Each structure stands twice: as structure tokens, then as C-alpha cells.
Amino acid sequence: MDSASPIVLNNVSKVYRLYDKPTDRLKEAVFPFGNNRYHKQFSALSGITFEVGKGETIGIVGKNGSGKSTLLKLITGVLTATSGSIAVAGRISAILELGAGFNQEYTGIENIFLNGTILGYSRDEIENRLDDIIAFADIGDFIYQPVKTYSSGMFSRLAFAVAINVDPDILIVDEALAVGDVKFQTKCFNRFKALKDKGVTILFVGHDIFSVRSFCDKAMWLHEGELLRYGDTLSVTAEYMQFMNQDSQQSSDKHDDLTKNASIEALEAEVEIPFDAINRWGSNIGLIRTGLIRGIKSELSNVLISGERARVTVGFHIPPDIDTSILHIAFSIKNTLGIDVLVSTTYENESFRLERRNGLVEVNFEFDNYLNQGDYILVVALEDRTNPVTEYFDYVEGAQYFKIVTKKKAYGVLNIPVVQYLNANGEK
Numbered sequence: 284m285d286s287a288s289p290i291v292l293n294n295v296s297k298v299y300r301l302y303d304k305p306t307d308r309l310k311e312a313v314f315p316f317g318n319n320r321y322h323k324q325f326s327a328l329s330g331i332t333f334e335v336g337k338g339e340t341i342g343i344v345g346k347n348g349s350g351k352s353t354l355l356k357l358i359t360g361v362l363t364a365t366s367g368s369i370a371v372a373g374r375i376s377a378i379l380e381l382g383a384g385f386n387q388e389y390t391g392i393e394n395i396f397l398n399g400t401i402l403g404y405s406r407d408e409i410e411n412r413l414d415d416i417i418a419f420a421d422i423g424d425f426i427y428q429p430v431k432t433y434s435s436g437m438f439s440r441l442a443f444a445v446a447i448n449v450d451p452d453i454l455i456v457d458e459a460l461a462v463g464d465v466k467f468q469t470k471c472f473n474r475f476k477a478l479k480d481k482g483v484t485i486l487f488v489g490h491d492i493f494s495v496r497s498f499c500d501k502a503m504w505l506h507e508g509e510l511l512r513y514g515d516t517l518s519v520t521a522e523y524m525q526f527m528n529q530d531s532q533q534s535s536d537k538h539d540d541l542t543k544n545a546s547i548e549a550l551e552a553e554v555e556i557p558f559d560a561i562n563r564w565g566s567n568i569g570l571i572r573t574g575l576i577r578g579i580k581s582e583l584s585n586v587l588i589s590g591e592r593a594r595v596t597v598g599f600h601i602p603p604d605i606d607t608s609i610l611h612i613a614f615s616i617k618n619t620l621g622i623d624v625l626v627s628t629t630y631e632n633e634s635f636r637l638e639r640r641n642g643l644v645e646v647n648f649e650f651d652n653y654l655n656q657g658d659y660i661l662v663v664a665l666e667d668r669t670n671p672v673t674e675y676f677d678y679v680e681g682a683q684y685f686k687i688v689t690k691k692k693a694y695g696v697l698n699i700p701v702v703q704y705l706n707a708n709g710e711k
């Protein structure tokens with residue numbers, strides 16, 4: 284165990300007591316004999332062991348009720364563990380519940396001082412930061428009103444403004460609480476990034492996989508109170524996405540008949556699965572046989588030239604039990620942060636008709652490739668988008684890994700030609 288790690292948990296468990304009625308809690312307090320008489324036990328976390336290195340940013344994922352908030356409340360000390368040990372070194376700033384640590388009767392400004400004091404700052408230190416905090420919250424004259432008059436958006440702005448404009452060693456944030464407009468959320472993210480660059484250790488409950496992928500060094504997946512995975516962000520979130528996808532497919536009975544793999548058996552002997560995928564999932568894995576991207580002119584393998592037209596080819600089989608009217612073909616190009624920078628699906632194309640046929644079917648997508656230089660991942664999928672949650676027959680994350688090169692160095696995510704001209708003396 285690294286003694287420099289600011290957060291170390293060893294075999295931590297948390298058991299909540301559940302009472303059927305509020306009076307049962309009272310009865311148990313008044314008659315403490317026979318402790319278990321009035322409550323049931325619920326294990327919200329069990330056997331959690333991990334450590335977080337200094338300056339690491341950890342994204343925590345897991346479905347509702349998996350124990351994320353409980354874990355963070357144990358680390359911040361709001362809750363105490365039923366068993367196990369938790370060692371935290373450094374000043375923690377946390378936003379786990381909107382309104383926690385605020386006095387409803389106090390004004391915004393008074394609450395800034397209250398919160399700052401809870402975080403361990405002196406009055407002078409808070410005064411030095413007051414203007415920044417007020418400017419960041421940007422809630423106008425409401426800052427002079429009692430916080431009980433605030434909307435949840437205002438609350439969120441004030442809570443974030445305080446928590447991220449102080450100098451914590453450890454920042455703990457639940458992304459879901461960043462309610463507000465895109466501008467405010469971007470401001471928060473910029474500030475997180477600045478804190479991360481300064482070496483602050485950050486625990487971040489991510490509800491959007493892509494913010495976890497773009498922001499976190501490592502990811503942690505909690506499931507039913509257990510730590511299922513902890514490690515490389517891309518692989519942990521990919522496994523989590525796969526699980527969530529399967530979970531939603533299992534709970535949807537609409538296309539039960541499509542999840543049969545019988546037709547795959549006939550195809551299995553034909554070709555080995557050629558992909559070196561980060562991840563592959565779906566109800567009919569094996570249907571996709573090719574997924575590749577090429578520059579149309581250069582035809583180089585695994586290298587595309589920015590600005591050149593590119594083609595993605597997806598080759599697949601259509602088994603007899605899949606209705607071709609709901610079967611769609613999609614690709615996405617992800618950058619190394621796992622963010623989809625380009626997505627296209629035949630579902631968007633009203634004139635697309637897939638006819639049933641035997642043997643390999645190929646669908647081509649062509650586009651002018653204005654992506655900038657860098658490393659990219661090709662994802663190809665066979666999907667059904669007729670339900671609110673997309674179901675995948677076969678999803679290959681990593682059908683091809685390729686580079687895009689530019690003729691001369693370009694900046695930004697896109698390399699779109701931009702016309703530049705000068706208006707001298709206001710001439711048009």
C-alpha cells in the first residue's frame with residue numbers, strides 16, 4: 284500500500300438499518316434491548332478495497348442504487364463505515380447533495396462563509412475568494428437572499444462555486460448535481476480541469492460515460508454494493524456500457540425472438556472473427572464480418588489523409604430470424620478519449636432498404652474526412668433503433684485502429700478549410 288495515497292479503503296462495508304415505520308426507529312432507541320427487533324439490515328456496500336493515487340481523477344460509474352453516493356459519503360466522513368478502514372489525507376471539498384452544508388435561512392453570502400468554515404478556511408481566506416465565488420455562481424442579487432428562495436439550478440451554482448473555488452486536496456463531485464445551462468457546466472468542467480492540472484485528487488460520479496472518458500485517468504464500476512472493476516477508463520467504461528446495454532435488452536421483451544443465436548451456429552464455421560476489438564457485444568455476435576475504413580484515393584491501410592474522401596465498409600450476414608426492416612448498420616469514429624467524433628447510421632436514411640439475401644452483404648458510407656491528425660478507433664454495429672434504447676445485434680468497438688495525418692500541422696479537432704480575408708478600412 285502506497286503511504287502517499289490520499290485515499291485508501293480497506294475491506295469497507297456499509298449496512299443500513301431499514302425501518303418499516305418511523306415509530307420503529309423511535310421504539311428501538313427507547314428500548315435498545317434486543318437490537319434487531321425493529322429493523323432489517325441492508326448491505327449497501329461490501330468488501331470495498333482500493334486506493335487512489337495523489338492527483339488521480341477517478342470516474343465512478345454504476346447504475347442507480349449501486350452504492351456510489353454511499354461510498355463518497357463514507358470518504359467525506361458524512362457516514363461511518365459498518366466495518367473496514369478508510370484513510371483520507373488532505374482537505375476534502377465535496378458536493379454530494381444539493382443543500383447539504385447550507386443553512387436555508389442564511390443568504391448566499393452567509394452560506395459561502397458557513398461552507399468555507401466547514402471546509403476549514405479562515406474568514407480572511409474566504410474573503411479573499413469571495414469575489415471569485417460570487418462571479419462564478421453568477422446568480423445576481425439572489426446572492427443576498429436566503430437560500431430557501433433558490434431554484435435547484437441556483438443552489439447548484441452556489442454549491443459548485445464554493446466547492447471548486449477553494450483549494451482542496453481532494454474534490455468529490457456528483458456530476459448529476461451540475462444542473463444548469465451548458466455554459467455553467469462548461470465553466471465547471473474547465474475549473475475541474477484546472478484543479479486536475481494543479482494536482483488535486485478528484486472523485487467524480489459520472490452519469491455520462493463520455494465525460495468520464497474525457498476527464499478521468501481511471502474508472503471504478505460499482506455494482507450492487509461491490510467494486511466490480513477498477514482500472515483503465517476506456518476498458519472499464521466499455522464493459523459497463525456493454526453491461527448496461529445487455530441489461531436494457533434483457534428487460535425489454537419486445538424483440539425476444541431476436542436474441543436467439545440459432546442462426547449464428549450455421550455461420551460459425553465459415554470465418555473466424557477477425558477483429559482485435561476492445562470490446563464486442565450484442566445479441567448476435569459474429570454477424571459482422573468486416574468493418575474497415577480507407578481513404579478513397581490513397582487506399583493506404585490504417586492511415587487516412589485529412590481532407591480526403593473516406594469510405595467505411597461494413598460487411599455482415601443477415602440471419603433468417605432478424606427482420607430486415609428494423610436492422611440498421613452504423614459506424615462511429617472515436618478518438619482516443621473514447622468520444623464519438625463522427626456517427627452515422629442507416630436508420631437516419633429514410634430511403635435505405637435492406638433486402639434479405641444470403642452470403643455477405645456490404646454497406647458503404649462515404650464522407651469528406653475533415654478530422655484532424657491523430658489516432659482513431661472505428662466502431663461498427665448492427666442495430667435496432669426502433670425502441671427508445673438502441674439494441675445491438677453486433678457491436679464491435681475497435682474494428683480498425685487508424686491514424687489520420689495532415690499535410691501540414693493543423694490545430695483543433697476538425698481540419699475544415701477556413702477562408703480568411705482582410706477588410707482594410709472597413710471595405711467590403
Ligand SMILES: Nc1ncnc2c1ncn2[C@@H]1O[C@H](COP(=O)(O)OP(=O)(O)OP(=O)(O)O)[C@@H](O)[C@H]1O
Nearest residue numbers: 299300325327345346347348349350351352353354
Ligand atoms: N439512509 C439510507 N437508509 C437505508 N438505505 C439507504 C440509505 N441511503 C441509501 N440507501 C440504499 O443503499 C443503496 C445504495 O444507495 P446509493 O445512494 O449509495 O446509490 P447510488 O449508486 O448513489 O444511486 P444513484 O445513482 O441513484 O444516486 C440503495 O439501495 C439505497 O436505497
